[in-house]
Amino acid sequence: MKLVKLFSWLPGLLALAAVLATAVPPGPTLGFHMDPFGRTPVLEGGRIKPLDSVARNGLLMILSKQSFSFKGRTIGPDEWMLDVLFRPGVADEQPVFVINDPDVLGLMGLKQTSNRYFSFATLQPHLQEIQAQASAAQALEAVRRSRFQNAVLNLFQRILLYNQLENSVQLADSPGLFMELQTLRDPQAAQRHRNLAEAAHFRILPPLPGQSSDAWQNPGEALDAAGAGLIHPGLALLSAVGAAYAMDNPELFNAKLAEFQGLTANIRPGALRHANSEILFNRVQPFYLGMVIYVLALLVLFGSWLWRRDLLQPAAFSLLAAGALVHTVGLVSRILLQGRPPVTNLYSSAIFVGWAAVILGLILERMYRKGFGTAVAAAAGFGSLIIAHHLAMEGDTMEMMRAVLDSNFWLATHVVTITIGYSGTFLAGIIAIAYTLRKHIAPVLEPSTTRALVDMAYGIICFALLFSFVGTVLGGIWADQSWGRFWGWDPKENGALLIVLWNAIILHCRWGDYVREKGLMAMAIFGNIITSLSWFGVNMLGVGLHSYGFMDQAFWALAIFIATQLALIGLCLMPRLRTSGPSLSR
Amino acid sequence: MIKRLCISLWKVLAGLQVTIVALALLMALVVLCTLAQTELGTLGAVNTYMRSFIVWRQIAGIPFELPLFPGGALVGLVLVVNLTAALINRFEFSTRKLGLWVVHAGLILLVAGEFCTGAFQVDTRMTIEEGQTVNFVESYHQMELAVTDLTDAAHPVAYGIPEPLLRKTAPVQVPGTPLTFTVKRFYPNAELVPRTPQDPPALATMGVGAGVKITEAPPATADNEVNATSALVEPVAGGHSYGTWLVSTILGAPQSFIYEGRTYGLSMQPRRYYLPYSVTLRKFSHDIYPGTDIPKNFSSLVHLSNPARGEERDVLIYMNQPLRYEGRTFYQASYGKSDTLSILQVVANPGWLVPYLSCTLITLGLLVHFGITLFNALKRRQTSREATL
Numbered sequence: 004m005k006l007v008k009l010f011s012w013l014p015g016l017l018a019l020a021a022v023l024a025t026a027v028p029p030g031p032t033l034g035f036h037m038d039p040f041g042r043t044p045v046l047e048g049g050r051i052k053p054l055d056s057v058a059r060n061g062l063l064m065i066l067s068k069q070s071f072s073f074k075g076r077t078i079g080p081d082e083w084m085l086d087v088l089f090r091p092g093v094a095d096e097q098p099v100f101v102i103n104d105p106d107v108l109g110l111m112g113l114k115q116t117s118n119r120y121f122s123f124a125t126l127q128p129h130l131q132e133i134q135a136q137a138s139a140a141q142a143l144e145a146v147r148r149s150r151f152q153n154a155v156l157n158l159f160q161r162i163l164l165y166n167q168l169e170n171s172v173q174l175a176d177s178p179g180l181f182m183e184l185q186t187l188r189d190p191q192a193a194q195r196h197r198n199l200a201e202a203a204h205f206r207i208l209p210p211l212p213g214q215s216s217d218a219w220q221n222p223g224e225a226l227d228a229a230g231a232g233l234i235h236p237g238l239a240l241l242s243a244v245g246a247a248y249a250m251d252n253p254e255l256f257n258a259k260l261a262e263f264q265g266l267t268a269n270i271r272p273g274a275l276r277h278a279n280s281e282i283l284f285n286r287v288q289p290f291y292l293g294m295v296i297y298v299l300a301l302l303v304l305f306g307s308w309l310w311r312r313d314l315l316q317p318a319a320f321s322l323l324a325a326g327a328l329v330h331t332v333g334l335v336s337r338i339l340l341q342g343r344p345p346v347t348n349l350y351s352s353a354i355f356v357g358w359a360a361v362i363l364g365l366i367l368e369r370m371y372r373k374g375f376g377t378a379v380a381a382a383a384g385f386g387s388l389i390i391a392h393h394l395a396m397e398g399d400t401m402e403m404m405r406a407v408l409d410s411n412f413w414l415a416t417h418v419v420t421i422t423i424g425y426s427g428t429f430l431a432g433i434i435a436i437a438y439t440l441r442k443h444i445a446p447v448l449e450p451s452t453t454r455a456l457v458d459m460a461y462g463i464i465c466f467a468l469l470f471s472f473v474g475t476v477l478g479g480i481w482a483d484q485s486w487g488r489f490w491g492w493d494p495k496e497n498g499a500l501l502i503v504l505w506n507a508i509i510l511h512c513r514w515g516d517y518v519r520e521k522g523l524m525a526m527a528i529f530g531n532i533i534t535s536l537s538w539f540g541v542n543m544l545g546v547g548l549h550s551y552g553f554m555d556q557a558f559w560a561l562a563i564f565i566a567t568q569l570a571l572i573g574l575c576l577m578p579r580l581r582t583s584g585p586s587l588s589r
Numbered sequence: 590m591i592k593r594l595c596i597s598l599w600k601v602l603a604g605l606q607v608t609i610v611a612l613a614l615l616m617a618l619v620v621l622c623t624l625a626q627t628e629l630g631t632l633g634a635v636n637t638y639m640r641s642f643i644v645w646r647q648i649a650g651i652p653f654e655l656p657l658f659p660g661g662a663l664v665g666l667v668l669v670v671n672l673t674a675a676l677i678n679r680f681e682f683s684t685r686k687l688g689l690w691v692v693h694a695g696l697i698l699l700v701a702g703e704f705c706t707g708a709f710q711v712d713t714r715m716t717i718e719e720g721q722t723v724n725f726v727e728s729y730h731q732m733e734l735a736v737t738d739l740t741d742a743a744h745p746v747a748y749g750i751p752e753p754l755l756r757k758t759a760p761v762q763v764p765g766t767p768l769t770f771t772v773k774r775f776y777p778n779a780e781l782v783p784r785t786p787q788d789p790p791a792l793a794t795m796g797v798g799a800g801v802k803i804t805e806a807p808p809a810t811a812d813n814e815v816n817a818t819s820a821l822v823e824p825v826a827g828g829h830s831y832g833t834w835l836v837s838t839i840l841g842a843p844q845s846f847i848y849e850g851r852t853y854g855l856s857m858q859p860r861r862y863y864l865p866y867s868v869t870l871r872k873f874s875h876d877i878y879p880g881t882d883i884p885k886n887f888s889s890l891v892h893l894s895n896p897a898r899g900e901e902r903d904v905l906i907y908m909n910q911p912l913r914y915e916g917r918t919f920y921q922a923s924y925g926k927s928d929t930l931s932i933l934q935v936v937a938n939p940g941w942l943v944p945y946l947s948c949t950l951i952t953l954g955l956l957v958h959f960g961i962t963l964f965n966a967l968k969r970r971q972t973s974r975e976a977t978l
Contacts, residue, residue, distance in 0.1 A: 480945065487712070491631065
């Protein structure tokens with residue numbers, strides 16, 4: 004008995020051990036210390052972050068992946084960044100531009116094949132044409148652009164980003180920073196410095212002692228100041244780092260990098276500390292690993308319905324708990340790194356919706372111990388993290404908050420409560436889906452389990468109504484504080500109101516006895532549609548104060564989701580398909 | 590018989606079916622209103638779907654508008670009546686139902702508060718440049734014909750004829766002056782173009798309007814469009830007409846006439862409400878995150894001067910931190926002129942506290958009710974578990 008209990012906890016512990024193993028820094032690549040290079044703090048997008056984050060986000064935006072294969076080796080974000088900065092000739096040959104749109108490929112005379120990845124060198128001859136098409140698309144309102152126009156504009160923006168990255172430390176078409184330092188007072192130097200200062204995507208040179216902590220510089224700005232006599236000590240080190248990498252000299256590279264790092268540690272220790280924490284977060288990728296663990300939990304649980312339920316159901320629970328722990332650590336890390344409440348944008352709302360649903364599911368499982376709590380929690384966690392995974396392609400997920408949103412109080416109250424409301428409504432919907440599938444698939448329908456599922460769904464709907472209502476109202480109060488009206492019928496507000504109304508309708512129908520368990524469950528599944536529309540759908544309208552993320556690619560995903568939910572509602576209302584097997588009517 | 594009918598009607602009115610149907614209708618309205626915003630703009634959609642009793646829409650092929658759907662105001666009213674009736678009729682007064690009582694009382698208050706806001710809220714704005722002192726706020730939607738006595742250039746005296754009076758054809762006597770105005774024609778929105786020789790004679794006989802061709806235009810609906818409200822007016826003083834003048838919000842050129850040695854300027858401008866105090870913009874700040882153009886904060890440091898109350902103080906108005914003063918609330922709304930001009934939104938809403946109150950009630954009620962439900966459910970589980978043991 005003891006052994007069985009121990010065994011059931013083993014999968015969870017193994018999963019946690021695997022997660023911890025990813026936190027170990029990788030060794031050098033071909034002799035180059037990539038990891039310390041990734042730790043270099045830079046100022047980008049209004050905040051201090053490790054260069055590794057810039058590299059990862061850059062790759063995600065350009066390639067939609069964090070690594071790629073080139074000449075038989077896997078190139079990670081840090082190595083890619085080094086190539087982009089110091090060996091632009093090599094970087095231009097690497098296939099980092101993902102292009103899926105056949106018309107965009109056609110524009111460049113390329114056929115659509117299984118290879119969707121192209122190098123900058125392939126795109127280069129067509130830059131003018133791409134730019135012309137992109138400016139034509141840019142002139143249109145976002146909603147009026149065709150699929151091709153969106154794709155070409157997107158490609159152009161990625162090329163622009165690539166170009167900025169290439170020119171962030173030294174001009175891509177120059178021999179290197181050392182040349183700039185030798186020709187500081189050349190007649191053309193000032194113009195080159197200005198070009199470099201304007202193109203740079205990030206600022207890598209830390210403010211010197213006595214300067215404001217915001218006064219990070221890119222090499223272009225520093226060279227400009229150097230022309231006037233004030234030479235930043237980081238410039239020479241950076242030029243040596245770049246030259247050593249370009250000349251393929253690992254020893255010199257490692258030594259000069261350590262010196263540059265020492266300089267940063269000396270004058271801006273706080274920035275380096277922050278970069279060190281963030282790089283750990285980047286490396287572990289807690290949300291990605293959490294997603295994997297949730298899938299495992301789900302698979303083990305499905306297994307438990309076929310074999311050794313006494314063993315596998317607790318094992319699935321332990322995996323769920325491990326996933327929840329990793330998810331929680333990731334969430335808390337984000338909060339600490341960003342200094343913000345958990346939900347600040349669409350990406351983090353997905354992370355948080357999943358987290359709250361998982362925690363609720365864990366509680367339900369402890370209360371009912373039927374395995375369904377584990378199933379719905381793992382499904383919710385996996386689903387929301389996969390959504391977050393796709394949303395992460397839009398760039399830095401820890402972006403700065405625009406003026407009106409820069410209020411930790413309201414982010415912590417309104418946004419968190421409304422997001423818990425989303426979680427609750429989704430969780431009720433997922434419970435209802437579990438009810439539906441069980442109804443048609445399970446060989447035996449045990450009445451006590453059915454009642455437990457109905458109780459769970461009902462309780463969660465009450466919970467969701469409370470949180471979505473309070474969240475909506477807090478939003479109204481925030482709007483009253485910042486825009487001067489409590490309620491403005493803004494699409495996002497309307498979306499939140501729809502969730503409140505729908506949950507209220509479900510409860511009133513239940514109280515009036517107009518629906519029984521089947522109807523309640525079907526209505527709960529419809530809640531998924533309402534919540535997905537108010538979460539993502541309103542952003543697609545492109546009107547109102549909340550339309551912070553216009554996403555047309557997501558439109559089809561949403562449409563498919565809604566179609567599946569409608570099908571499930573139909574399935575829920577249908578009589579049981581499975582007639583074979585012993586029935587439990589008494 | 591009639592008594593029985595009344596009783597059954599009352600029962601239906603207080604019934605849950607009405608609640609559910611009304612809630613479902615409200616959901617449909619919210620969806621329609623949201624979708625319509627792309628086409629009608631927020632205000633247009635809200636007026637069509639939410640603030641109306643009946644939604645009238647044109648359908649292709651039918652020349653007149655049809656009543657398509659009950660409007661938000663009607664559904665809201667039905668919900669309030671239904672709730673009130675249910676409260677009187679059905680809810681027994683017990684601790685078990687205490688939470689529900691509080692929730693539904695709070696809901697009635699919330700809907701009533703929205704009606705009150707719709708009826709009494711006045712949205713205005715204050716546009717103010719650094720160093721400038723302003724003692725009035727302007728309406729967003731209503732215009733006025735401003736008649737300004739410019740005789741003493743340093744101290745102009747302004748009189749406003751508000752838009753509702755301009756829409757009537759009756760002569761308007763401007764209080765405090767010997768002037769009477771007849772509005773020949775009022776255009777809620779108009780297109781003004783320079784007149785060419787081929788055009789019919791100008792409708793205005795005096796001022797810049799004599800060279801302008803006026804075409805009536807449909808009122809603007811989109812959120813970022815502004816009406817070019819215009820009017821043809823005839824000032825009469827001492828029994829003498831001063832001709833027909835064109836005034837419009839998009840005419841910048843000053844127009845004036847002289848009567849008995851006093852110069853009167855004419856213009857169409859957003860309706861102004863004068864305040865018994867004045868506001869001076871000391872400094873407008875537009876902060877960004879370092880190395881980006883992402884706005885971090887907008888703030889206006891203003892000086893508030895109210896001689897009647899002996900108040901002279903500086904106030905910092907910034908995002909999420911409005912100034913509430915004498916029944917009006919000043920919000921940082923916009924800016925311009927390379928960050929030297931600040932636009933404050935100024936809202937007067939006597940019922941602004943109602944939503945706070947009602948929401949607190951509903952939240953408490955929900956907590957109490959679901960708390961009691963959860964407590965009972967747990968107790969039931971406990972007893973059933975003990976029974977099975």
